[in-house]
Amino acid sequence: xxxxxxxxxxxxxxxxxxxxxxxxxxxLKVAAQRAAAATAGHLPAHGFQEVxxxxxxxxxxxDVGPFYLASIVExxxxxxxxxxxxxxxxGRSYYAGIAQDTIAMAVNxxxxxxxxxxxxxxxxxxxxxEWFKDAERAQxxxxxxxxxxxxxxxxxxxxxxPALAGIVEAGRIDLAASCTGIISPKTRLSVGxxxxxxxxxVLLASSGIHxxxxxxxxxxxxxxxxGYLTEIEPGLTYGDALLAPTTLYSPVTEAxxxxxxxxxxxxxxxxxxxxxxxxxxxxxxxRIRNVPPVPAVLKFMAQQARHDDREAYSxxxxxxxxxLFVPAEQAARTVEIARAAGVDAWVAxxxxxxxxxxxxxxxxxxxxxxxxxxx
Amino acid sequence: xxxxxxxxxxxxxxxxxxxxxxxxxxxLKVAAQRAAAATAGHLPAHGFQEVxxxxxxxxxxxDVGPFYLASIVExxxxxxxxxxxxxxxxGRSYYAGIAQDTIAMAVNxxxxxxxxxxxxxxxxxxxxxEWFKDAERAQxxxxxxxxxxxxxxxxxxxxxxPALAGIVEAGRIDLAASCTGIISPKTRLSVGxxxxxxxxxVLLASSGIHxxxxxxxxxxxxxxxxGYLTEIEPGLTYGDALLAPTTLYSPVTEAxxxxxxxxxxxxxxxxxxxxxxxxxxxxxxxRIRNVPPVPAVLKFMAQQARHDDREAYSxxxxxxxxxLFVPAEQAARTVEIARAAGVDAWVAxxxxxxxxxxxxxxxxxxxxxxxxxxx
Numbered sequence: 001x002x003x004x005x006x007x008x009x010x011x012x013x014x015x016x017x018x019x020x021x022x023x024x025x026x027x028l029k030v031a032a033q034r035a036a037a038a039t040a041g042h043l044p045a046h047g048f049q050e051v052x053x054x055x056x057x058x059x060x061x062x063d064v065g066p067f068y069l070a071s072i073v074e075x076x077x078x079x080x081x082x083x084x085x086x087x088x089x090x091g092r093s094y095y096a097g098i099a100q101d102t103i104a105m106a107v108n109x110x111x112x113x114x115x116x117x118x119x120x121x122x123x124x125x126x127x128x129x130e131w132f133k134d135a136e137r138a139q140x141x142x143x144x145x146x147x148x149x150x151x152x153x154x155x156x157x158x159x160x161x162p163a164l165a166g167i168v169e170a171g172r173i174d175l176a177a178s179c180t181g182i183i184s185p186k187t188r189l190s191v192g193x194x195x196x197x198x199x200x201x202v203l204l205a206s207s208g209i210h211x212x213x214x215x216x217x218x219x220x221x222x223x224x225x226x227g228y229l230t231e232i233e234p235g236l237t238y239g240d241a242l243l244a245p246t247t248l249y250s251p252v253t254e255a256x257x258x259x260x261x262x263x264x265x266x267x268x269x270x271x272x273x274x275x276x277x278x279x280x281x282x283x284x285x286x287r288i289r290n291v292p293p294v295p296a297v298l299k300f301m302a303q304q305a306r307h308d309d310r311e312a313y314s315x316x317x318x319x320x321x322x323x324l325f326v327p328a329e330q331a332a333r334t335v336e337i338a339r340a341a342g343v344d345a346w347v348a349x350x351x352x353x354x355x356x357x358x359x360x361x362x363x364x365x366x367x368x369x370x371x372x373x374x375x
Numbered sequence: 376x377x378x379x380x381x382x383x384x385x386x387x388x389x390x391x392x393x394x395x396x397x398x399x400x401x402x403l404k405v406a407a408q409r410a411a412a413a414t415a416g417h418l419p420a421h422g423f424q425e426v427x428x429x430x431x432x433x434x435x436x437x438d439v440g441p442f443y444l445a446s447i448v449e450x451x452x453x454x455x456x457x458x459x460x461x462x463x464x465x466g467r468s469y470y471a472g473i474a475q476d477t478i479a480m481a482v483n484x485x486x487x488x489x490x491x492x493x494x495x496x497x498x499x500x501x502x503x504x505e506w507f508k509d510a511e512r513a514q515x516x517x518x519x520x521x522x523x524x525x526x527x528x529x530x531x532x533x534x535x536x537p538a539l540a541g542i543v544e545a546g547r548i549d550l551a552a553s554c555t556g557i558i559s560p561k562t563r564l565s566v567g568x569x570x571x572x573x574x575x576x577v578l579l580a581s582s583g584i585h586x587x588x589x590x591x592x593x594x595x596x597x598x599x600x601x602g603y604l605t606e607i608e609p610g611l612t613y614g615d616a617l618l619a620p621t622t623l624y625s626p627v628t629e630a631x632x633x634x635x636x637x638x639x640x641x642x643x644x645x646x647x648x649x650x651x652x653x654x655x656x657x658x659x660x661x662r663i664r665n666v667p668p669v670p671a672v673l674k675f676m677a678q679q680a681r682h683d684d685r686e687a688y689s690x691x692x693x694x695x696x697x698x699l700f701v702p703a704e705q706a707a708r709t710v711e712i713a714r715a716a717g718v719d720a721w722v723a724x725x726x727x728x729x730x731x732x733x734x735x736x737x738x739x740x741x742x743x744x745x746x747x748x749x750x
Contacts, residue, residue: 023504028513029536032497035521036531043530046491050530060532062494064557066441073448073496073553075537116421119435121448122407123498125549129399138403146410155418155425156411157435160551161404162450167549172542174500176535178448178553182439 053191056281058109058268059181061191067184070115073123074105076175078214079243084172085221086228086239093137096144097245098175101211103148104246105270106177108322111253112266114188115181117152122159123176127168132161144245152250154179188257192280192325195265199351200331201277201286204252205344206321208244208295212270213316217242220304232300241297249322251341256324259337265325274313275371277323277358285354291362292319292346309363314371325351428566431656433484433643436558436566443558445490448498449480451550453589454618459547460596461603461614468512471519472620473550476586478523479621480645481552483697486628487641489563490556492527497534498551502543507536519620527625529554563632567655570640574726575706576652576661579627580719581696583619583670587645588691592617595679607675616672622718624697630716631699636709640700649688650746652698652733660729666737667694667721684738689746700726 033055040050043062051068054061059072079101083094107117122145132138149156168174183189209217221238224230228239249268256263267276277286294302298319302312312318326334331347338345349361358367408430415425418437426443429436434447454476458469482492497520507513524531543549558564584592596613599605603614624643631638642651652661669677673694677687687693701709706722713720724736733742 027510028507028517031514031517032520032534032536035517036497036533039521039524039529039531042524042528043493045528046493048493055533060494060496060530062530062532064442064493067439069444069493069555069557071446071494071496071532071553071555073498073535073551075498075500075535075539077537078539078541081541118418118421118423118439118444119437119446121435121446121553122411123448123450123551123553125450125551132399132403135402139406142403142406142410145407146414149414149417153417153420154414155435155437156414157437157446158411158430159407160448160450161407162452164450164453164549166453166456167544167547169542169544174539174542174549176448176498176500176551178446178496178498180444180446180555182444 051189051191053193054113057191058112059115061113061183061189067182068186068189069182070110070113071178071180072106072110073176073178074109076102076105077211078218079211080173080175081218082214082228082239082242086243089229089239093140094243095137095140096147097243099141099144100148100245100248102175102177103145103152104248105211106179107152107154108249108268110179110181111250112190112268114183114190114263116184116254117154117179117181117250119157119180120149120154121157121178123178124159124161125164125168125174127170127172128165129163131171131173148248151248153254190263190265192265192282195280195282195284195325195351197284197351197353198328199264199325200328200347201288201349201351202324202326202331202334203292203320203346203348204249204322204324204338205247205292206295206317206319207247208297209242210246210270210317210321216305216315217301220301233296236296238297238300247321247343249343252338252343255337255341256334259333261330261334261337262327263324264327267323269317269321269323273315273317274320274358274360275367278356278367278369283356285352286349286358287352288349288358288360290346290348291360292348294319310365313360313363313365314367426564426566428568429488432566433487434490436488436564443561443564445485445488445558446553446555447481447485448551448553449484451477451480452586453593454586455548455550456593457589457603457614457617461618464604464614468515469618470512470515471522472618474516474519475523475620475623477550477552478520478527479623480586481554482527482529483624483643485554485556486625487565487643489558489565489638491559491629492529492554492556492625494532494555495524495529496532496553498553499534499536500539500543500549502545502547503540504538506546506548523623526623528629565638565641567640567657570655570657570659570700570726572659572726572728573703574639574700575703575722576663576724576726577699577701577706577709578667578695578721578723579624579697579699579713580622580667581670581692581694582622583672584617585621585645585692585696591680591690592676595676608671611671613672613675622696624718626716627713627718630712631709634708634712636705636712637702638699639702642698644692644695644697648690648692649695649733649735650742653731653742653744658731660727661724661733662727663724663733663735665721665723666735667723669694685740688735688738688740689742
């Protein structure tokens with residue numbers, strides 16, 4: 001892990017080299033998590049209480065009596081930088097897709113705990129009022145945002161559109177979304193209490209890179225002679241492939257709830273790639289027997305970064321954007337319902353008693369708890 | 376309104392000159408509001424519905440049956456730039472106060488609709504992992520965030536701490552907070568349905584500039600020979616005065632609810648200064664007979680910017696950070712309860728039948744609907 005700022009196309013490229021140093025962020029995260037946990041005691045004064053198991057999960061859950069309340073704020077990350085560069089190269093605006101990506105970051109996390117997303121708030125912080133001068137881009141952002149809300153059946157409540165010169169870089173925009181939902185009936189809560197041996201692991205298809213791993217993707221573009229315009233398949237550039245909008249998974253989880261399928265746990269496969277399958281603290285073995293097809297853009301990235309399977313599956317979603325842990329007898333139905341909702345799905349493996357580990361049999365990979373320190 | 380980039384100390388300084396061009400933002404806002412309003416139809420499918428009167432208010436409200444759900448996301452704005460500069464000048468970290476400011480932006484907006492804030496989520500987007508290297512500053516942010524949650528009796532659910540090099544400027548941080556609360560009992564809803572002639576206007580004291588008007592404050596600092604270290608009172612620098620944390624008003628609104636005081640409407644006095652008193656769409660005349668004392672830092676700013684009262688009261692809070700519209704017979708008690716909760720308060724005026732206008736009698740000011748186009 002050296003601090004070189006230039007890498008040749010023959011050198012493997014790690015996530016740290018791509019610019020994110022988790023070692024510096026993590027001590028703050030730990031302090032913040034500790035301080036946050038200490039505030040749960042305020043809820044009983046209002047007659048409510050937190051669901052302690054949701055601490056460390058993707059969304060925070062409070063028991064408000066007749067149902068649970070779930071909430072979250074999520075950031076798009078650096079995918080907008082790819083959209084900006086592609087707009088410069090092609091003249092097209094990619095912000096409708098970017099809007100969907102931003103909502104997906106929030107909604108796909110919120111639904112992991114069993115919530116129906118109800119309200120989304122927009123956080124669009126531009127580097128200056130000038131950002132909004134490009135009316136086509138601004139309209140794409142608005143229309144894409146609304147379209148994603150329509151897909152998720154969520155109300156767009158409002159939001160903030162500050163111009164933050166001096167904080168956000170000129171010509172850039174910092175995009176985030178907050179989302180509030182409810183878990184009703186309360187039996188839909190899926191923070192892992194019922195997760196256990198025998199559960200099937202159903203993987204839902206990703207549309208590509210989604211919105212994680214973009215720092216790496218951007219670094220790779222710098223090493224390509226044609227950059228984002230490199231064709232990774234006939235007629236498909238690297239940039240266009242990267243900008244495929246993130247799949248919204250709430251239509252699947254809502255359809256499953258309507259059909260009475262019980263989700264014991266869910267994992268949104270974002271940063272840390274498949275290591276996210278190890279998210280729950282229980283000591284369980286997750287055995288994957290079938291690996292979904294890898295989207296062309298992720299195959300290309302892994303090749304270009306000289307990643308072996310271990311590194312690729314620890315960093316990128318590799319075709320699986322979301323994992324559902326369901327009772328074995330509901331696995332086949334889960335796949336059918338997901339497909340009917342427009343998202344490809346596979347029964348990929350199962351949960352077993354055993355040490356905490358993820359075994360990806362077709363690739364002979366093993367990840368253990370040491371590979372994922374999220375809490 | 377010229378586009379000069381330099382202004383001498385003798386020239387008046389308008390908000391537009393200070394760097395925010397609302398004309399560019401507003402068409403996007405209008406398009407976004409229209410698209411957002413069109414998504415309300417998704418809620419009935421979940422068995423719920425929006426409270427239409429909350430569109431255009433500071434927080435969005437959904438009727439979820441036993442109570443209302445309110446949610447919001449809010450940005451700190453550019454106050455962190457003042458904290459950064461003061462840290463450079465004094466070596467001290469101001470981020471505990473900045474944390475309170477950020478939470479206040481969200482909580483003080485959420486409570487306007489009658490909500491009890493329950494959960495806050497942190498959005499801390501740094502210009503790079505390096506931001507977190509300054510452990511003292513990072514700890515101040517964490518501890519200040521927790522302390523503000525403690526004051527508001529709110530649970531800190533979690534949040535996002537992305538490192539966004541290329542989007543957020545190096546060495547800077549983009550701070551925001553989302554907040555979710557409930558309105559219970561439902562009679563606490565204060566979106567203005569009962570606002571009307573005869574209501575008293577109670578103003579709650581601000582602690583200073585709060586977190587609005589900072590672009591102007593920063594421009595003024597550039598014109599001062601001693602900048603932020605200019606003493607505005609013996610022993611109090613301009614920078615320190617600006618960085619007084621925003622007052623958190625939820626302890627007041629919660630105490631009022633406990634005491635059975637009915638709030639007919641509330642206005643969080645932020646951007647647009649006292650014009651926010653005209654926020655509700657009803658045609659009503661708001662007559663102010665008593666003007667609260669002006670904090671030294673705001674008096675100093677108005678002087679330095681060569682603002683007359685009209686411009687000062689249209690831009691800054693001028694000592695009133697929050698307005699409560701209550702039945703006249705509860706006005707005196709409202710003041711008592713606010714003071715008991717640690718926030719100074721005054722019965723400042725009343726609501727009358729008449730054209731939509733704000734009359735500030737002691738200063739002979741009149742603002743009409745044309746002066747405030749927020750919706």
